[in-house]
Amino acid sequence: MKRRKLAVISGGLAQPSSTRLLADRLAMAAEQALAELDVETEIDMLDLRDYARGMTNMLVTGFADERLGAAIKEVVESDGLITVTPIFNASYSGLFKIFFDVLEPGVLAGKPVVIAATAGSPRHSLALEHAVRPLFSHMRALVVPTAVFAASEDWGSGTSAEQALSERIDRAAGEFARWVAAEDRPSRLDPYEDVTSFEDLLDS
Amino acid sequence: MQFGVFSVGDVTPDPKTGRVPTEAERIKAMVAVALKTEEIGLDVFATGEHHNPPFVPSSPTTMLGYLAARTERIILSTATTLITTNDPVKIAEDFAMLQHLADGRVDLMMGRGNTGPVYPWFGKDIRDGIPLAIENYHLLHRLWREDVVDWEGKYRTPLQSFTSTPRPLDGIPPFVWHGSIRSPEIAEQAAYYGDGFFANNIFWPKEHFIRLIDLYRRRFEHYGHGGADQAMVGLGGQVFIRKNSQDAVREFRPYFDHAPVYGYGPTLEEFTEQTPLTVGSPQQVIEKTLKFRDYFGDYQRQLFLMDHAGLPLSTVLEQLEMLGGEVVPVLRKEFDSLRPTHVPEGPTHAGLKAVAEGRALVEAVEPN
Numbered sequence: 091m092k093r094r095k096l097a098v099i100s101g102g103l104a105q106p107s108s109t110r111l112l113a114d115r116l117a118m119a120a121e122q123a124l125a126e127l128d129v130e131t132e133i134d135m136l137d138l139r140d141y142a143r144g145m146t147n148m149l150v151t152g153f154a155d156e157r158l159g160a161a162i163k164e165v166v167e168s169d170g171l172i173t174v175t176p177i178f179n180a181s182y183s184g185l186f187k188i189f190f191d192v193l194e195p196g197v198l199a200g201k202p203v204v205i206a207a208t209a210g211s212p213r214h215s216l217a218l219e220h221a222v223r224p225l226f227s228h229m230r231a232l233v234v235p236t237a238v239f240a241a242s243e244d245w246g247s248g249t250s251a252e253q254a255l256s257e258r259i260d261r262a263a264g265e266f267a268r269w270v271a272a273e274d275r276p277s278r279l280d281p282y283e284d285v286t287s288f289e290d291l292l293d294s
Numbered sequence: 295m296q297f298g299v300f301s302v303g304d305v306t307p308d309p310k311t312g313r314v315p316t317e318a319e320r321i322k323a324m325v326a327v328a329l330k331t332e333e334i335g336l337d338v339f340a341t342g343e344h345h346n347p348p349f350v351p352s353s354p355t356t357m358l359g360y361l362a363a364r365t366e367r368i369i370l371s372t373a374t375t376l377i378t379t380n381d382p383v384k385i386a387e388d389f390a391m392l393q394h395l396a397d398g399r400v401d402l403m404m405g406r407g408n409t410g411p412v413y414p415w416f417g418k419d420i421r422d423g424i425p426l427a428i429e430n431y432h433l434l435h436r437l438w439r440e441d442v443v444d445w446e447g448k449y450r451t452p453l454q455s456f457t458s459t460p461r462p463l464d465g466i467p468p469f470v471w472h473g474s475i476r477s478p479e480i481a482e483q484a485a486y487y488g489d490g491f492f493a494n495n496i497f498w499p500k501e502h503f504i505r506l507i508d509l510y511r512r513r514f515e516h517y518g519h520g521g522a523d524q525a526m527v528g529l530g531g532q533v534f535i536r537k538n539s540q541d542a543v544r545e546f547r548p549y550f551d552h553a554p555v556y557g558y559g560p561t562l563e564e565f566t567e568q569t570p571l572t573v574g575s576p577q578q579v580i581e582k583t584l585k586f587r588d589y590f591g592d593y594q595r596q597l598f599l600m601d602h603a604g605l606p607l608s609t610v611l612e613q614l615e616m617l618g619g620e621v622v623p624v625l626r627k628e629f630d631s632l633r634p635t636h637v638p639e640g641p642t643h644a645g646l647k648a649v650a651e652g653r654a655l656v657e658a659v660e661p662n
Contacts, residue, residue, distance in 0.1 A: 146559070147559045147560040147564070149559075150555075150556060150557075150558060150559030150560070151497060151498075151555075151556050151559050151560060151565075152497065152498065153497070153498045153499055153502065153568075155560075155564070155568060156568075281478045282478055282505045282506070282508070282509050285478060285482055285509065285513060286478075286479065286482065287482070288482050288483060288485075288486035288517075291424075291428050291479055291482065291483070292428060292432060294425070
């Protein structure tokens with residue numbers, strides 16, 4: 091049985107948070123979809139609010155404190171990433187963006203990513219396509235085609251909207267699972283262990 | 295073990311009074327710090343090089359030349375000399391000249407500079423930072439070792455039959471450190487030439503610098519310059535000392551909270567826990583600095599950042615008195631007693647000259 095590590099990032103600020111709720115739904119759906127492909131998963135959940143000060147400190151100092159450093163490591167070493175942000179002012183939240191701003195360049199390249207968002211009104215739904223998808227495309231991640239958006243009315247109104255949310259979650263999880271299961275990620279080179287020799291540096 | 299002070303030369307308002315020193319005051323304050331460095335028995339003064347406000351030291355050899363005349367004992371150095379945007383020919387000339395004037399009391403530290411706009415002011419591009427550092431230093435290294443140089447590279451006019459003058463004092467080029475905060479390539483470069491490697495060690499947690507220094511030591515041995523534990527390592531450090539540690543914290547906090555670089559970010563307590571900064575009693579500074587040896591191995595040079603963040607000169611001079619009076623003598627004794635005999639001491643002109651003469655003697659007796 092193959093094994094895969096998933097990291098789930100929730101940018102929700104409240105507790106409890108609908109953003110976290112959506113993150114949990116997506117994580118469960120991904121786990122199930124991967125199980126159907128005979129893949130065992132290990133899931134690491136990150137609530138960005140718990141790292142809020144660490145992240146702003148890192149913007150100023152350039153280094154991560156121990157907790158944030160460990161969280162970043164989980165994300166970088168994951169085989170796939172599920173991300174959920176609240177939509178603020180027609181885009182991802184500032185806190186959500188900071189997390190990706192403090193990552194080293196290139197660390198998400200080739201990594202399958204689910205993008206998802208919550209908001210109070212369905213009129214914000216295209217922020218996923220206008221703001222969140224370009225962010226991850228810029229970071230050269232593999233963003234799954236289905237983006238998952240949930241407005242207040244998608245939670246428990248017992249209507250077709252709710253049904254549609256479950257379908258979107260399952261569709262995104264299915265797309266994600268196929269990419270995550272498909273191939274072993276090449277391990278990243280460690281520049282401190284795999285040194286470029288000075289002769290090569292001189293010649294280049 | 296060599297101890298010294300390195301100065302960034304920032305012009306920062308004193309957060310307690312709001313007063314901003316003039317450039318003239320700041321430059322003279324750097325001189326006063328350097329003179330005090332010698333007076334209190336330390337070994338090295340190093341100046342930064344910057345080409346943008348709020349920094350004053352744009353012309354390091356001018357300042358160091360002046361200091362050469364005002365001091366007798368300390369090594370005059372840099373932290374850092376910009377190997378990317380300076381012409382390596384001019385570095386070769388300036389520092390060889392300084393070496394003669396200072397009777398050999400000169401070494402220097404190569405750095406790339408991390409301020410993007412500075413590069414184009416000197417016709418360069420920050421994205422070429424590493425290749426510039428590599429090509430320019432390769433030329434500088436040759437200019438000090440070969441009397442006549444023919445050279446062609448990517449980043450400057452070719453040279454035909456060029457002799458850099460004056461030649462290094464006694465034929466011994468100034469010792470070179472390579473400083474880097476985050477580039478394994480620079481640790482590799484220092485190792486290749488058998489030069490020193492300096493980890494600024496101020497702003498980031500030790501774990502990061504441990505990886506860089508381990509890489510440098512391993513590769514120093516790989517290139518045949520000696521054992522990994524014989525590589526030449528220098529470290530930065532940052533301290534604020536008062537007899538009573540609560541007084542140190544109370545007095546330094548406003549300077550920390552408003553400091554350029556880390557101000558308005560982590561708390562003083564977080565930063566002292568996460569980085570080598572020590573704010574406390576002489577004993578606390580001694581204990582934390584002695585730990586550097588556990589993390590990085592026996593090393594040759596310890597530089598402290600003392601005059602920055604708007605601290606008034608009078609406070610800085612008091613700080614230096616305490617550093618020289620109560621901290622460094624203990625550290626010197628401890629470090630020297632712990633260092634195995636096969637690990638070299640810090641580089642000096644006399645030491646390098648003795649090694650060169652020894653080598654020449656061996657070659658005369660056993661010609662290959």
